[in-house]
Amino acid sequence: MRIDQYLPTLAPHDAIGNHTLQTRRVLREAGYKSDIWAEHVHPPLGREAKPYLDDHHGPGEERVLLYHSSTNSSMAKWLQQRAQGGEDLISHYHNITPALYFARWEPAIASAIEDARRELSMLAPHIPFSFADSGYNAAELVECGYHEAVVCPLLVDLEEYHRPPDQATLDRLRRRREHSGAQWLFVGRVAPNKCQHDVIGAFAVYRRVFDPGARLTLVGGATSPHYLRALERMVVELELGDSVEILSGLGGAELLAHWAVADVFVCLSEHEGFCVPVLEAMELGVPVVAYAATAVPETLGGAGVLLDDKDPLVVAEAVDKAVRPGPARDSLVSAGLDRAAIFSLANTSKQLLAGIEGYLAN
Amino acid sequence: MANSNGGRAPAVKAPDRSPEAFLYIEKVRQTTKRLSARERAPDDLSGAVQAVRDVATFDVEVPVASRRRELELVKTGVKRLSVWYMRYLAEQLNAFGKSVSDLGDSLAKRTDELASVSDGLAVRLGAVEERLKRLEHVPTVPKAVPARTKPAPARAARTPSKTTPSKTEK
Numbered sequence: 001m002r003i004d005q006y007l008p009t010l011a012p013h014d015a016i017g018n019h020t021l022q023t024r025r026v027l028r029e030a031g032y033k034s035d036i037w038a039e040h041v042h043p044p045l046g047r048e049a050k051p052y053l054d055d056h057h058g059p060g061e062e063r064v065l066l067y068h069s070s071t072n073s074s075m076a077k078w079l080q081q082r083a084q085g086g087e088d089l090i091s092h093y094h095n096i097t098p099a100l101y102f103a104r105w106e107p108a109i110a111s112a113i114e115d116a117r118r119e120l121s122m123l124a125p126h127i128p129f130s131f132a133d134s135g136y137n138a139a140e141l142v143e144c145g146y147h148e149a150v151v152c153p154l155l156v157d158l159e160e161y162h163r164p165p166d167q168a169t170l171d172r173l174r175r176r177r178e179h180s181g182a183q184w185l186f187v188g189r190v191a192p193n194k195c196q197h198d199v200i201g202a203f204a205v206y207r208r209v210f211d212p213g214a215r216l217t218l219v220g221g222a223t224s225p226h227y228l229r230a231l232e233r234m235v236v237e238l239e240l241g242d243s244v245e246i247l248s249g250l251g252g253a254e255l256l257a258h259w260a261v262a263d264v265f266v267c268l269s270e271h272e273g274f275c276v277p278v279l280e281a282m283e284l285g286v287p288v289v290a291y292a293a294t295a296v297p298e299t300l301g302g303a304g305v306l307l308d309d310k311d312p313l314v315v316a317e318a319v320d321k322a323v324r325p326g327p328a329r330d331s332l333v334s335a336g337l338d339r340a341a342i343f344s345l346a347n348t349s350k351q352l353l354a355g356i357e358g359y360l361a362n
Numbered sequence: 363m364a365n366s367n368g369g370r371a372p373a374v375k376a377p378d379r380s381p382e383a384f385l386y387i388e389k390v391r392q393t394t395k396r397l398s399a400r401e402r403a404p405d406d407l408s409g410a411v412q413a414v415r416d417v418a419t420f421d422v423e424v425p426v427a428s429r430r431r432e433l434e435l436v437k438t439g440v441k442r443l444s445v446w447y448m449r450y451l452a453e454q455l456n457a458f459g460k461s462v463s464d465l466g467d468s469l470a471k472r473t474d475e476l477a478s479v480s481d482g483l484a485v486r487l488g489a490v491e492e493r494l495k496r497l498e499h500v501p502t503v504p505k506a507v508p509a510r511t512k513p514a515p516a517r518a519a520r521t522p523s524k525t526t527p528s529k530t531e532k
Contacts, residue, residue: 100399103402104400104402104413105416182370183367183370192399193399195398197393197394197397197398198394198398200394201390201391201393205387205390208386208387209378209379211370222425225421226419227397229421230397231397234397237393238389238390238393247427248425248427249425249427249428249434259365260365261367262367263367263369263370270399284365286365287369311391312390312391313387320377322369323369323370324369324370325369325370326369329369
């Protein structure tokens with residue numbers, strides 16, 4: 001039996017890319033033949049996937065095609081044709097950000113998102129079974145006309161986060177921390193749905209009201225350069241000087257150094273299908289303060305401070321409580337570690353395999 | 363490596379709740395609100411102008427960060443070699459972008475003024491129509507016509523028109 005995976009882009013340091021590689025490992029260990037087919041493959045992973053147009057397997061073979069759906073791709077039409085030709089197509093839905101968030105900043109991305117939504121609906125009649133990263137994603141799939149969606153979180157190797165951080169970066173950050181206040185951190189691509197502007201706003205109020213020495217680090221490449229520039233202008237307008245840094249292109253070890261000095265992880269994102277950084281924060285013992293939107297409450301599972309209101313003063317007050325040393329902070333850290341254990345690679349791999357085997361048995 | 367910071371007590375003993383701090387908080391609220399995602403109605407001219415302003419800034423500071431050091435060096439080199447050219451273009455594009463958004467502001471302002479004038483006119487027109495309606499419904503008092511031996515002149519005998527009230531109706 002062969003279970004092949006299809007995804008628009010296989011990239012390193014990408015949650016869906018890592019999940020696909022882990023899924024292949026789980027499938028191969030369970031005795032299935034499994035390959036990855038992609039539209040775009042980033043060079044460091046060139047050997048891990050093949051161009052999907054080179055896939056010449058026929059409908060006669062005993063095979064399941066597993067499509068990772070998260071963006072628009074010419075692959076969707078191709079997969080529809082394969083399904084119409086009698087092949088067995090299933091999917092894993094990682095969510096598609098609503099176009100509304102990009103319409104103002106990046107109209108081309110908004111248009112691509114609308115295409116992705118159309119493709120999602122187009123494939124619905126051909127997909128009898130789907131995985132979804134969260135209950136939130138599963139509900140969205142069913143609303144879109146899909147028959148069945150089984151929740152299976154992203155496969156994340158949490159052990160990777162316990163490798164040593166980049167020592168030079170860590171030393172620099174520790175020296176800086178000695179002379180500054182609380183260190184805020186948010187990790188995620190610079191995109192309007194992630195609402196980094198709300199994090200900067202809450203940070204500005206926190207600095208003014210509670211801790212003038214506080215610092216904020218935003219880590220993530222820019223999906224929207226226009227939004228990034230608006231954030232940079234906002235930092236100037238709110239007179240935050242160099243207390244805010246927006247970093248991109250960090251290696252894994254450098255990012256670990258930032259996690260090691262963080263006092264709090266603040267996520268005010270309005271749209272997440274799962275939110276891997278929240279899981280990373282819990283695994284690394286960093287208290288989480290998050291806005292209760294989409295799949296975030298589900299991933300956090302009560303192991304952090306969840307806010308229904310992201311007024312800057314409300315967020316600043318919540319952060320003030322979360323960073324103060326004491327039992328409240330300790331219990332947040334401890335609850336986070338317990339919660340992260342639920343998403344261990346062993347657990348999520350079992351969930352994935354059970355889902356696949358349940359589908360094949362039916 | 364798990365985080366073992368243990369948190370951080372703020373340097374200040376009491377939070378700043380001064381009026382200046384609240385003014386600053388209000389400024390922050392306005393700024394974050396401005397950047398928030400929102401549905402824009404097709405006739406929202408001010409929203410459209412803001413959308414132009416959001417994308418009308420052209421940056422010459424091309425990002426050069428990369429996970430690969432050699433790639434970062436190449437990007438830095440290309441940036442240094444081309445920055446004069448990029449700056450020349452960006453200055454013109456930024457000036458154009460500013461002019462377009464200023465034009466949008468002027469149009470939005472003018473449209474708001476016209477809308478306000480038009481609203482005023484609509485109110486006045488409504489009042490005139492109301493008044494006209496009232497005038498049309500004033501019952502005409504029939505006059506006793508004295509008996510005459512010869513017919514009255516044509517002008518005096520004419521029945522008042524409904525649309526042109528006679529002097530007696532005023």
